[in-house]
Amino acid sequence: MSTAPAVPPSPADSDLVRAARGLPVDRTPVWFMRQAGRSLPEYRALRAGTAMLQACQDPDLVTEITLQPVRRHGVDAAILFSDIVLPLVVAGVDIEIKPGVGPVVASPVRTVADVDALPGLEPDRLDFLATAVRRLVAELGPTPLIGFAGAPFTLATYLIEGGPSKEHARTKAFMYAEPEAWTRLLERLAVSAATFLRVQVDNGASAVQLFDSWAGVLSAADYAARVLPHSRAVFDGLGDRERGERDVPRVHFGVGTGELLPLLGDVGADVVGVDWRVPLDEAARRVGPQRTLQGNLDPAVLLADRETVDREVRRVVEQGRAARGHVFNLGHGVLPETDPGVLTHVVELVHELSQR
Numbered sequence: 001m002s003t004a005p006a007v008p009p010s011p012a013d014s015d016l017v018r019a020a021r022g023l024p025v026d027r028t029p030v031w032f033m034r035q036a037g038r039s040l041p042e043y044r045a046l047r048a049g050t051a052m053l054q055a056c057q058d059p060d061l062v063t064e065i066t067l068q069p070v071r072r073h074g075v076d077a078a079i080l081f082s083d084i085v086l087p088l089v090v091a092g093v094d095i096e097i098k099p100g101v102g103p104v105v106a107s108p109v110r111t112v113a114d115v116d117a118l119p120g121l122e123p124d125r126l127d128f129l130a131t132a133v134r135r136l137v138a139e140l141g142p143t144p145l146i147g148f149a150g151a152p153f154t155l156a157t158y159l160i161e162g163g164p165s166k167e168h169a170r171t172k173a174f175m176y177a178e179p180e181a182w183t184r185l186l187e188r189l190a191v192s193a194a195t196f197l198r199v200q201v202d203n204g205a206s207a208v209q210l211f212d213s214w215a216g217v218l219s220a221a222d223y224a225a226r227v228l229p230h231s232r233a234v235f236d237g238l239g240d241r242e243r244g245e246r247d248v249p250r251v252h253f254g255v256g257t258g259e260l261l262p263l264l265g266d267v268g269a270d271v272v273g274v275d276w277r278v279p280l281d282e283a284a285r286r287v288g289p290q291r292t293l294q295g296n297l298d299p300a301v302l303l304a305d306r307e308t309v310d311r312e313v314r315r316v317v318e319q320g321r322a323a324r325g326h327v328f329n330l331g332h333g334v335l336p337e338t339d340p341g342v343l344t345h346v347v348e349l350v351h352e353l354s355q356r
């Protein structure tokens, strides 16, 4: 019998954090982007009658909604229930999330003056966030909580377009026509994203993910010159890793970023999120051996028959072995019409296939 005192398991030793750092794991960790949300009847029941951005600022609702998929699916991580536009909303920008549409901005940013008029985010307005994160960390025990923020570019698309968009033409036009105002806008968004992340890490989040969902609409050259420095500033804003300041794994994700994959890692990420378009073995070649990969099952596969689901999950697990580490996820968020039973099954299957 060992006489060493029992040390309670810590999120820092979880498979998620270990995989993100490129360390050996007991089994491949799995979580799903948008695991909390409309695919769960218990989410729909709890959210009924509360606007999305209201719910995000209520510590009781945030805690309960974040925990729902952890209890139901046995995923290896929780992700904070929030939204990428929340720091803007808390700062005082008039934004609403319209169901089935997405964030809609009352007064879009169209001029240099609009950029300069944007309010900054005061950290003392984030008490609700600190409370929610602390409660969650206490409830989760050894299961890590992933904090997140929206990357400056993706937030800029909502502010400039005024809402969701396919081409992001106004955003690109502003980027080309007003390079100085563009830089100022992205600098300001980077500052508020870093503030939002610092509060989450300081209160116990075990990893952070930066969502640059729409960065894939840019060429690699434009991304490198006009966007990358600002995303890097968000991660740098967490502190000096060499000195151990907020040294939690950093995940960087975007959709349609096949051509940008090497650059996504350069931003200072330990983990690069990959959508379903590029197989993980090819993604590992593009990203290099210094980073873990996260992904990349097509969310639409979960709507197919069980045989297809199992075949695709096996393929992703196999191809993920080419990377230095693999965090199983979807290539983008869970579709609302997904049968939650299929998500639970995927968690079990990934664990079974990867058990050491």
Ligand SMILES: Cc1c2[nH]c(c1CCC(=O)O)Cc1[nH]c(c(CCC(=O)O)c1C)Cc1[nH]c(c(CCC(=O)O)c1C)Cc1[nH]c(c(C)c1CCC(=O)O)C2
Residues within 6 Å of the ligand: 032, 033, 034, 035, 036, 037, 038, 047, 052, 079, 080, 081, 082, 083, 084, 085, 097, 098, 099, 100, 101, 102, 103, 148, 164, 211, 213, 333
């Ligand atoms: C682009 C983006 C947004 N929000 C987010 C992104 C980046 C990730 C991505 O690319 O999907 C990030 C986000 N939004 C939400 C989370 C919570 C954590 C999670 O479970 O992943 C996260 C990480 C909750 C949410 N954010 C939203 C919901 C749905 C709200 C509802 O219940 O009606 C949830 C659970 C709303 C939202 N918010 C946004 C959109 C496009 C939508 C969908 C609108 C719709 O289809 O109704 C903006």
